[in-house]
Amino acid sequence: MERIKVAQVVGNARFGGVVSCVLNFFRHVDRDRFEFHFYTYGPSPFDEEIESLGGKVFYIPNVLVPFKSVAAMRKRFREQSYDIVHAHLTTLNVVPLFAAKTAGVKVRVSHAHSTTHKTEKVYIVKCFLKAFAGMFATALAGCSRYACRWLYGKRRGDGAFVLRNAIDLKRFSRDDGKSAALRREYGLENKKVVGNIGRFEFQKNQLFLVDAFAELARRREDVALAIVGGGSLAEEIAEKIREKGIGDRARVYTEKKDVQDYFALFDVFALPSLFEGLPLVAVEAQAMGLPCLLSSEITPETSVGGEVRFLPVDATEKWTEELDVMLDVCRKYDATEVIAENGYDITRESARLESYYESLIAPVRNGEKK
16 A cells, blocks of 8 residues: 655744654555655654654755745655645644645645733734645644644634644653652752743743742742753743742752653653643643642643643732642542543554544545546
8 A cells, every 4th residue: 555645844943842643654554555754844753653653754944944945845845746745833834735736736724733922022913824824735633622722713723633742651650659650860859840842932831930939938948940952942931040049949950852751750741831732741740640720821631631720821819829729739630541531541642643644635636546
């Protein structure tokens, strides 16, 4: 059987949940039937694994330089003769999908991974661009119904395909013995740890979390903060920690491939994002059995079977108080079966993606035979 060849346009692959999500599907789809090529802005920690799995990585100019980016993608799309181009750039999907259409690719998928917030600097620009995101698409998809409705509007969004940000439940599972060993390794024994994993960018709002934790640290001696990731706000976050005088209580770690090891350090997972589509890390945290405190700007769809509470990000005091309570009241749990039943098992969701791709190309291939 001829393999289905898919170009996955993910953009920035150095940090973030989008490339992690797409790569997770690549690990679990039937690679005898599907071939994935990743289009990114440059080298990333994932390149080696992608190639070891039989995929390819192509570097392209940033789509914010559209003429260069379109020219590069159009050339490559024509050379590779893709069955599908799947764009994961949300409001900027118009760029790769235009390149795909002009290159003659018959199936073009626009995927919504995020939203926006009125305080974001590019809020107006995003609101303008989202009207064009699906212009050259032949199919619409997204990580949540909320993200689909935001990007495509309610009518089109309700008809879009929701591909859940599923995870490998064998990789992300509670292991108290491993957790205790890692705490000793990281010097966090006898500490109650508030954890956060995400890109160090405006969207993820870690500066707010540092403020909330600083007050918590003044109230009690047994707490620590672990922030994991990387990005443009790394130095600003470090400076905020120094300003608050919590350098001995707050630690910043660079994200690594075995990110589940960081989850094993946490007692509570906190994500005060200003906007999201459906954050993969929150699903992973629930699979690891962690009580989660999430921003109310995040869709309730993110609660997939674990202990999840939502709070607005309008006051750090509320977060301080809630974290204080959760660290004492909430306990770790095992929600693996419920999470799987809710559709977040990567094995099952990968099968749905395979069926989706097959349904998209069937009319095209049948037409070609005629």
